[in-house]
Amino acid sequence: MRRTSRDIRTANRYQVLRQVIAASPTSRQELAAATGLSLATVATLVGELLDLGMVTEVGFEDSAGGRPRGLLAVHASGGALIGVDLAETYVRVELFDLALTVLARAEEGVRPGESRPEQVVDLVATAVRSVVARAGVEGARVLGVGVSMPGQVDRDTGVCAYAPNWDWHDVPLLGLLADRVDHPLHLDNPLRACAVAELWSGAARGHEDAVVVNLGTGVGAGLVLGGGVHRGVSDSAGEWGHTTLVLDGRPCHCGGHGCVETYTGAPGIMLNLREVSPDSPLLHPGDQTATIDALARAVRAGDPVAVRVLGDTARYLAAGVGGLINLFNPEVVVLSSWVAAAFGEPLLDAVRAAVPRHALPRPLAATRIVLSPVPTDPVCLGAATFALEGALRSAGKGARHRAPAGPRARPRPLPQGPGQV
Amino acid sequence: MRRTSRDIRTANRYQVLRQVIAASPTSRQELAAATGLSLATVATLVGELLDLGMVTEVGFEDSAGGRPRGLLAVHASGGALIGVDLAETYVRVELFDLALTVLARAEEGVRPGESRPEQVVDLVATAVRSVVARAGVEGARVLGVGVSMPGQVDRDTGVCAYAPNWDWHDVPLLGLLADRVDHPLHLDNPLRACAVAELWSGAARGHEDAVVVNLGTGVGAGLVLGGGVHRGVSDSAGEWGHTTLVLDGRPCHCGGHGCVETYTGAPGIMLNLREVSPDSPLLHPGDQTATIDALARAVRAGDPVAVRVLGDTARYLAAGVGGLINLFNPEVVVLSSWVAAAFGEPLLDAVRAAVPRHALPRPLAATRIVLSPVPTDPVCLGAATFALEGALRSAGKGARHRAPAGPRARPRPLPQGPGQV
Ligand SMILES: [Zn+2]
Ligand SMILES: [Zn+2]
Numbered sequence: 158m159r160r161t162s163r164d165i166r167t168a169n170r171y172q173v174l175r176q177v178i179a180a181s182p183t184s185r186q187e188l189a190a191a192t193g194l195s196l197a198t199v200a201t202l203v204g205e206l207l208d209l210g211m212v213t214e215v216g217f218e219d220s221a222g223g224r225p226r227g228l229l230a231v232h233a234s235g236g237a238l239i240g241v242d243l244a245e246t247y248v249r250v251e252l253f254d255l256a257l258t259v260l261a262r263a264e265e266g267v268r269p270g271e272s273r274p275e276q277v278v279d280l281v282a283t284a285v286r287s288v289v290a291r292a293g294v295e296g297a298r299v300l301g302v303g304v305s306m307p308g309q310v311d312r313d314t315g316v317c318a319y320a321p322n323w324d325w326h327d328v329p330l331l332g333l334l335a336d337r338v339d340h341p342l343h344l345d346n347p348l349r350a351c352a353v354a355e356l357w358s359g360a361a362r363g364h365e366d367a368v369v370v371n372l373g374t375g376v377g378a379g380l381v382l383g384g385g386v387h388r389g390v391s392d393s394a395g396e397w398g399h400t401t402l403v404l405d406g407r408p409c410h411c412g413g414h415g416c417v418e419t420y421t422g423a424p425g426i427m428l429n430l431r432e433v434s435p436d437s438p439l440l441h442p443g444d445q446t447a448t449i450d451a452l453a454r455a456v457r458a459g460d461p462v463a464v465r466v467l468g469d470t471a472r473y474l475a476a477g478v479g480g481l482i483n484l485f486n487p488e489v490v491v492l493s494s495w496v497a498a499a500f501g502e503p504l505l506d507a508v509r510a511a512v513p514r515h516a517l518p519r520p521l522a523a524t525r526i527v528l529s530p531v532p533t534d535p536v537c538l539g540a541a542t543f544a545l546e547g548a549l550r551s552a553g554k555g556a557r558h559r560a561p562a563g564p565r566a567r568p569r570p571l572p573q574g575p576g577q578v
Numbered sequence: 579m580r581r582t583s584r585d586i587r588t589a590n591r592y593q594v595l596r597q598v599i600a601a602s603p604t605s606r607q608e609l610a611a612a613t614g615l616s617l618a619t620v621a622t623l624v625g626e627l628l629d630l631g632m633v634t635e636v637g638f639e640d641s642a643g644g645r646p647r648g649l650l651a652v653h654a655s656g657g658a659l660i661g662v663d664l665a666e667t668y669v670r671v672e673l674f675d676l677a678l679t680v681l682a683r684a685e686e687g688v689r690p691g692e693s694r695p696e697q698v699v700d701l702v703a704t705a706v707r708s709v710v711a712r713a714g715v716e717g718a719r720v721l722g723v724g725v726s727m728p729g730q731v732d733r734d735t736g737v738c739a740y741a742p743n744w745d746w747h748d749v750p751l752l753g754l755l756a757d758r759v760d761h762p763l764h765l766d767n768p769l770r771a772c773a774v775a776e777l778w779s780g781a782a783r784g785h786e787d788a789v790v791v792n793l794g795t796g797v798g799a800g801l802v803l804g805g806g807v808h809r810g811v812s813d814s815a816g817e818w819g820h821t822t823l824v825l826d827g828r829p830c831h832c833g834g835h836g837c838v839e840t841y842t843g844a845p846g847i848m849l850n851l852r853e854v855s856p857d858s859p860l861l862h863p864g865d866q867t868a869t870i871d872a873l874a875r876a877v878r879a880g881d882p883v884a885v886r887v888l889g890d891t892a893r894y895l896a897a898g899v900g901g902l903i904n905l906f907n908p909e910v911v912v913l914s915s916w917v918a919a920a921f922g923e924p925l926l927d928a929v930r931a932a933v934p935r936h937a938l939p940r941p942l943a944a945t946r947i948v949l950s951p952v953p954t955d956p957v958c959l960g961a962a963t964f965a966l967e968g969a970l971r972s973a974g975k976g977a978r979h980r981a982p983a984g985p986r987a988r989p990r991p992l993p994q995g996p997g998q999v
Contacts, residue, residue, distance in 0.1 A: 162616050165586060195583050309940050318940070366811055378905065382803050389907020390787055391944035399938055400901035404824045404836075404894070413900075413936055473825070479834075480821035484799065484905075486810020515834055517820055519730050519739070523812035 168385055169194055170549050173202045174211060174231070175357055178256060181230035182215050188229075191363070203229060209552050210235040211255055231256050236548070237294045239302040239340065240541030241281055242347070242534055245322040245374060246446075248277065250284035251537040252292045252299075255545070257358050259533050261292040272323040274333055282337035301341040301544030305350040305536045306330060307375060312392060315344050321410065322374070341551075343543040347371065348395040350539025351493045351529070352379025352386045357542045359491065359531040366487040369529075370397070370478060372496035374445060376418040376425075378481060379493075398422065402477055420473035423449055423496055429469045434462045446495075453499040467500065471507030478508060478526065479515025486520040493529040494536075501528060589806055590615055591970050594623045595632060595652070596778055599677060602651035603636050609650075612784070624650060630973050631656040632676055652677050657969070658715045660723040660761065661962030662702055663768070663955055666743040666795060667867075669698065671705035672958035673713045673720075676966075678779050680954050682713035693744040695754055703758035722762040722965030726771040726957045727751060728796060733813060736765050742831065743795070762972075764964040768792065769816040771960025772914045772950070773800025773807050778963045780912065780952040787908040790950075791818070791899060793917035795866060797839040797846075799902060800914075819843065823898055841894035844870055844917050850890045855883045867916075874920040888921065892928030899929060899947065900936025907941040914950040915957075922949060 172192050177183060180191070185203055189196045206212035213232040217225035233256035242249040245267070252261045263284040267277065281304070289296060308320035315331025331342050352361070352369045361367035361381045369379035376398030380387040387394050398418030399411045406415025407428065419425045423445035430440055430452065439455055439462065441447035455463030478490055492505060505528050513521060529535055593613050598604060601612070606624055610617045627633035634653040638646035654677040663670040666688070673682045684705040688698065702725070710717060729741035736752025752763050773782070773790045782788035782802045790800035797819030801808040808815050819839030820832045827836025828849065840846045844866035851861055851873065860876055860883065862868035876884030899911055913926060926949050934942060950956055 162614070162619065164614075193583070193585075198583065366808075380905075382808060383806075385804075387787075387803060387906070389941065389944070390909045391907055391940055393938070393940045393944075394905065394907035396904035396907075396938055396941065397901075399904045399936075400821075401823060401897040401936060402825055404827070404897060406825070411938060476822040476825060480818075483817035483820045484801075484815065485808070486812055486815035486817075488811045515820075515822060517814070517817055517832060519812055519814045520810065520817065523810075523814075 167550050169198065170202050170205065170552075171546060172384065173199060174206055174545075174549065175362065177206070177212055177229055178231045178358065179362055181256075182228040183230075184218065184226040184228055186226060205552065209548075233258065236300040237289075237292065237298050238300055238541040238544045239285055239288060240350075240534075240537035240539065240544070241285070241302060241304040242350075242536035242540060243277065243281075243304065243306045244536075245307075248280045248284060249534055249537055250281065250288050251533065251541065252288040252294065253538070253541045257538065257542070260294070261288040262537075263287040263291070267323075274325060274328045274330065277323070278330075278333045278337055281334060285338050285340075296339065299340045300548040301343055302334075302338055303343045303345065303350070303540030303543035303547075304330070304334065305345060305347045305540040307347055309393065310344050310346050312343065312345050315342070317344075341544065341547060343540075343547045345540070345543050347373070347494070347536045347539075348377040348379045349386055349388065350379075350537075350543070351535045352381055352395075352539070353542045353546070354531050354535040354539035355379070355491050355493065355529060356381050356386065357545075358538065359529055359535070360489050360527050361491065364488045366485060367489045367491060368481050368485055368487050369491045369493050370474075370481070370497075371494040372421060372474075372492060373494040374423050376422045380485070381487075382485070397477070397481070400477065400480070402473060417473070417477045421470060421477065425473075426452070426466065426470050426496070429473075430462075430466045433465050433469070437462055439463060449496055449499045453501070456500065456503050467503055468507055471504060472511050474504075475508050475511030476515050479512050479521075482512070482516040482520045482524050487524055490524055490526045491529050492526070493531070497528060588971050590619065591623050591626065591973075592967060593805065594620060595627055595966075595970065596783065598627070598633055598650055599652045599779065600783055602677075603649040604651075605639065605647040605649055607647060626973065630969075654679065657721040658710075658713065658719050659721055659962040659965045660706060660709060661771075661955075661958035661960065661965070662706070662723060662725040663771075663957035663961060664698065664702075664725065664727045665957075666728075669701045669705060670955055670958055671702065671709050672954065672962065673709040673715065674959070674962045678959065678962070681715070682709040683958075684708040684712070688744075695746060695749045695751065698744070699751075699754045699758055702755060706759050706761075717760065720761045721969040722764055723755075723759055724764045724766065724771070724961030724964035724968075725751070725755065726766060726768045726961040728768055730814065731765050731767050733764070733766050736763070738765075762965065762968060764961075764968045766961070766964050768794070768915070768957045768960075769798040769800045770807055770809070771800075771957045771964070773802055773816075773960070774963045774967070775952050775956040775960035776800070776912050776914065776950065777802050777807065778966075779959065780950055780956070781910050781948050782912065785909045787906060788910045788912060789902050789906055789908045790912045790914050791895075791902070791918075792915040793842060793895075793913060794915040795844050797843045801906070802908075803906070818898070818902070821898065821901070823894060838894070838898045842891060842898065846894075847873070847887065847891050847917065850894075851883075851887045854886050854890070858883055860884060870917055870920045874922070874924075877921065877924050888924055889928055892925060893932050895925075896929050896932030897936050900933050900942075903933070903937040903941045903945050908945055911945055911947045912950050913947070914952075918949060 189199045215230045216228050233254040238253045248265045250263045265280040309318040317328045317330045355361035355369050365384050367381040371377045377395045378397035399416045402417045403415035407419040409416040409419045439451040610620045636651045637649050654675040659674045670685045686701040730739040738749045738751045776782035786805045788802040792798045798816045799818035820837045823838045824836035828840040830837040830840045860872040
């Protein structure tokens with residue numbers, strides 16, 4: 158797991174492109190200042206990104222008393238990226254341009270009993286074809302497809318070792334997809350997807366250390382440490398949902414007791430509701446989404462049961478988040494995924510109010526707690542970003558054997574198709 | 579908090595020297611293989627370390643069919659490092675050579691009521707003079723003095739904002755020390771000291787991701803992530819002792835409840851003992867060290883109360899450690915500091931047995947849990963290592979302005995003084 162010189166070069170390439178996307182138009186000098194890299198390194202990396210058609214020169218600005226500086230912008234139509242979010246009840250696919258703007262979206266329901274690997278792969282293949290067609294993008298311009306799969310996935314082998322949502326065991330997911338999807342494929346899990354989404358275009362952008370707390374059916378923490386996603390030695394870091402919060406507390410599907418997830422994941426919040434009001438009309442047994450939506454609406458309407466349940470949930474969550482702040486001393490904690498999005502500001506406010514009882518003053522003072530600002534499905538965006546990172550990585554492998562720079566390759570822009578969102 | 583090119587260069591310099599210390603004699607080729615750096619980078623860094631007199635050429639080995647390879651070793655007597663461990667009841671000072679071997683040691687008791695900053699600084703100054711004299715080292719050869727102070731310390735300003743052990747508030751510790759100690763000074767806390775000790779010469783050496791669990795009066799986790807110590811945005815990461823383990827559990831001095839520290843720090847273990855046997859003769863009220871020592875001896879003798887208390891403590895600890903494994907997916911978890919050392923193997927065995935109930939199978943399978951193998955006080959060693967890192971950092975600053983390499987500076991070896999340990 159050593160970081161090699163090439164790893165560092167790849168990380169620097171990510172950092173420069175990320176900054177160009179964030180701040181287009183920008184100059185090499187500004188990029189050097191923002192990234193801490195030397196101007197020479199930035200110039201080399203920008204050259205590579207120009208060669209790849211991911212960045213484009215857009216003119217000059219006068220610098221005080223000096224020669225004019227070349228301005229750079231992301232070449233939004235220089236390629237397309239596809240993100241696939243495999244959730245429990247749906248397959249969502251989004252196509253992005255290189256500015257990470259959504260151009261087309263497709264969603265297919267996964268009905269109970271229709272979640273065998275071939276069936277899911279079929280849905281994905283259909284949805285991928287659909288977004289490519291609707292965005293009016295040539296297939297060859299798709300740089301890659303990132304796939305987010307909950308559970309234990311091995312991004313190197315492309316195998317899903319275990320997926321609790323569909324009870325998959327050792328499914329060679331990328332192999333099956335490769336037979337049906339003709340683009341480079343990248344597999345990872347939603348924890349990492351949400352973390353890279355925040356890193357590339359959300360609340361972690363420009364930060365070294367951030368924790369992205371995913372609140373969905375499952376609960377986890379995507380870790381941005383030292384400006385990159387922390388994966389751990391066997392690529393399974395971030396399973397914060399199975400941290401003991403209440404010793405000998407509620408049983409968890411992991412076999413443990415009192416895990417954070419059993420109090421703050423959607424099924425855990427349903428239990429919180431049952432404890433307050435066993436017969437609440439807000440409770441939709443067997444339907445997490447409907448229950449969370451009903452609770453969130455009721456909170457906004459001031460319903461006392463819903464407000465109480467939100468308070469209890471926030472109290473559990475704050476105890477856990479306080480521990481993360483003490484442990485990592487991050488710049489930002491982001492509340493992400495669909496449960497956080499459903500509750501929104503009232504959850505954020507309640508967590509912010511309760512965290513000081515659990516976090517130490519010094520790390521607390523250095524941390525902001527925010528809702529994810531990512532305007533689209535962060536899992537799709539993050540999965541698409543894996544495809545972007547993959548393209549930047551493989552570009553690096555080729556670069557060693559490339560001929561000396563000739564005229565810059567200028568790919569044709571993406572046609573503006575009818576499927577735009 | 580951006581990593582600049584110079585940060586990366588400094589980190590690479592640490593990595594190469596660490597590997598030389600670990601594997602002397604070694605070749606540039608072996609160093610490149612072990613660190614993942616290019617041979618050219620290794621050659622440059624080795625050149626710097628030769629210039630600094632920290633590394634020395636010790637001959638050649640034949641490589642199969644090629645020209646002989648130069649062999650390098652750490653130049654143990656090329657400088658001395660001093661580590662200072664400021665604990666609650668003592669000031670311990672150790673002097674190390676560059677191979678990180680202890681050459682001399684001094685300890686001064688801190689009596690109750692004699693822990694004012696000037697008094698402690700006086701003890702430190704005396705002990706530093708003592709180890710320098712006993713090791714027979716010229717003062718000019720001391721590369722630096724690292725000071726480990728529990729509590730909230732700011733290593734940039736050298737101020738101790740708050741120290742619970744002596745109730746210090748906003749003490750400009752490094753400023754006070756600088757008036758009495760004529761060597762470069764470096765301040766940090768014991769969590770980070772124990773982490774760098776494991777990284778430079780313990781169980782974290784050669785690993786990218788390790789968690790060093792400190793079990794003393796306080797409890798914390800030194801984090802080695804990506805091959806370096808994770809400090810967090812305001813230099814206060816690692817306060818794992820204040821993670822909620824038992825919601826609404828035992829009150830903690832931090833103001834929270836049910837923190838890990840209240841069950842697994844020395845005072846918490848005393849409470850565990852009181853819960854099992856309120857009148858146990860093992861309990862030395864007001865004396866943590868005596869109680870922990872008595873418990874540890876009784877465990878080895880098979881005393882049922884002590885065995886029960888060890889089991890309870892290990893159960894609490896395992897719940898916390900399981901969470902760390904799930905979150906970080908580290909290669910190794912090290913149990914360090916004096917409580918871990920006092921209990922030793924029985925504690926390790928009990929934790930190893932209980933962790934699988936709390937850690938997920940995949941990260942658990944990738945992790946080893948070990949006792950710290952550091953043969954000396956890890957806090958002193960870690961503090962000394964801060965001085966070494968400081969010397970390597972400032973060398974980097976000078977390197978830009980250094981004259982082209984002339985003949986290698988060959989400092990005189992350290993005299994072998996009478997104070998050797
Ligand atoms: Zn669990
Ligand atoms: Zn506490």
